[in-house]
């Protein structure tokens with residue numbers, strides 16, 4: 001049943017070259033779209049597919065496209081978000097490095113649909129070697145007549161520009177990305193106006209994730225209905241999952257949305273189980289920003305059903321017992337992992353990456369880092385857990401961009417589900433700060449039950 | 452697109468050609484978009500982004516030097532202070548730590564006898580702590596210039612340092 005919409009040809013030698021990619025059926029979606037479809041018809045197929053944004057927020061891509069303003073005489077832009085900096089997420093890196101032409105083909109189809117004649121791929125600057133791969137692939141596609149003026153005699157012109165970032169997680173936020181692309185500091189903009197109305201250079205702009213854009217060639221070749229037939233309910237199609245942490249086989253996997261979390265972790269096809277001799281303790285299912293869940297809650301919903309890898313099932317139970325699919329950064333922790341240390345590590349990340357524009361985020365992330373640091377290092381105060389929950393609450397919903405929420409959720413969820421472990425650090429600092437010491441509590445029992 | 456300048460730092464002719472090609476990518480009047488790529492080009496040439504180089508970039512783009520400084524200091528990749536010949540950018544984020552990243556990082560610092568943010572006395576190595584490099588499944592990870600070094604162990608770190616020291 002497993003469909004490989006994105007990665008079917010990933011193992012073919014030389015697939016990163018134009019010729020091999022073309023031989024595997026590459027660029028037929030460009031031919032089909034430009035020669036036989038109108039831009040509106042392409043948008044329609046993407047809408048039918050029901051594909052949701054793969055950058056983290058899960059907003060339906062076709063709907064986003066249909067919101068793009070189209071004033072006369074003003075250029076429109078498509079910007080591909082390849083900033084990929086959310087801890088635990090490395091699928092866009094994988095996709096661009098191995099299948100550069102898939103992204104380029106998707107960029108051509110999508111730009112055509114939106115009526116954009118100059119489109120950008122904003123890649124985090126650390127991935128300079130991937131930028132070179134993309135630039136080479138673009139030159140090949142151009143030489144073959146798939147980019148440039150009057151593509152395939154259709155009258156449609158398109159140029160692709162690969163733009164390096166400078167190192168800043170916040171530039172993954174779409175309006176910060178646009179600021180950065182304009183050569184400025186990556187400070188998120190106030191919304192409205194939304195990018196669909198005033199985006200890059202104050203022109204109507206669509207920002208989409210690498211993986212989202214890479215779905216469009218398959219959708220055009222096979223139809224939106226065929227795409228929507230894969231998956232469950234409103235979680236259509238496939239998803240790239242970046243699997244990391246204490247599993248036997250870390251890596252990037254393309255799954256049909258709807259696989260059970262248990263199968264994803266334990267089946268040989270995917271993670272292959274927890275590393276030998278260890279037990280599952282917790283999972284962060286969608287990148288560092290989403291709530292962490294203990295073993296029992298990630299495997300089953302509050303109603304006792306198997307949890308599935310879909311937007312809906314992962315969020316079942318809200319923040320009390322659920323989490324989110326997010327970017328698909330699936331981080332697995334076994335019983336040797338200290339949740340307090342990891343929470344402090346993530347809090348440090350968000351503090352480091354806050355752009356500093358809003359005081360709840362700037363001050364709150366710093367405060368959370370400091371308090372978590374003192375708990376981890378054996379100097380926690382009894383009131384600290386309530387204090388952390390309170391700070392997290394004050395950030396949530398009170399900031400210009402969602403980084404504030406992204407910083408608050410990991411802390412709030414870790415305390416919600418692992419409060420005893422935090423309390424142990426505060427009550428028994430001498431024990432907790434021994435090298436390699438990890439809270440045993442009743443956690444091991446709950447994981448036993450589930451394996 | 453300026454080619455004449457009084458700056459002490461200038462691009463080599465090849466890099467200047469590349470810079471002009473980059474500047475021409477953006478729509479008319481939006482040349483400031485070339486700022487981040489040009490700063491990368493400057494750092495590739497000089498090893499860091501010295502003030503004279505940033506002034507030169509400002510001149511090429513017809514913008515104020517302050518516009519360049521404020522951008523260079525916002526992003527983590529630009530070294531606005533001198534660094535060693537090899538900058539080791541080490542991922543310190545959670546998923547890499549789960550793979551033994553903290554132990555390997557301690558070994559790296561011990562091997563070079565410096566802490567994060569410092570440069571060895573011979574000017575060969577600088578260690579810089581960075582956040583997630585989008586290679587978490589292949590951790591622990593560090594980057595030296597464009598190259599990713601993954602699946603690091605203490606032994607692997609020693610090999611890489613030996614190699615770079617040659």
Ligand SMILES: Cc1cc2nc3c(=O)[nH]c(=O)nc-3n(C[C@H](O)[C@H](O)[C@H](O)COP(=O)(O)O)c2cc1C
Nearest residue numbers: 053054055081083084085172173174208209212402
């Ligand atoms: C702090 C922050 C970081 C983000 N980082 C990324 C990123 O690296 N890549 C990405 O595609 N989206 C990222 N996003 C989401 C984008 O703002 C945007 O929703 C997304 O690029 C839209 O594309 P999609 O609809 O195809 O997912 C981030 C959002 C926030 C708030």
Ligand code: SF4
Nearest residue numbers: 355357358361399401
């Ligand atoms: S929430 Fe944080 S990162 Fe986002 S704009 Fe405000 S200060 Fe910047």
Ligand code: FES
Nearest residue numbers: 542547584586587
């Ligand atoms: S955590 Fe190190 S690369 Fe992601």
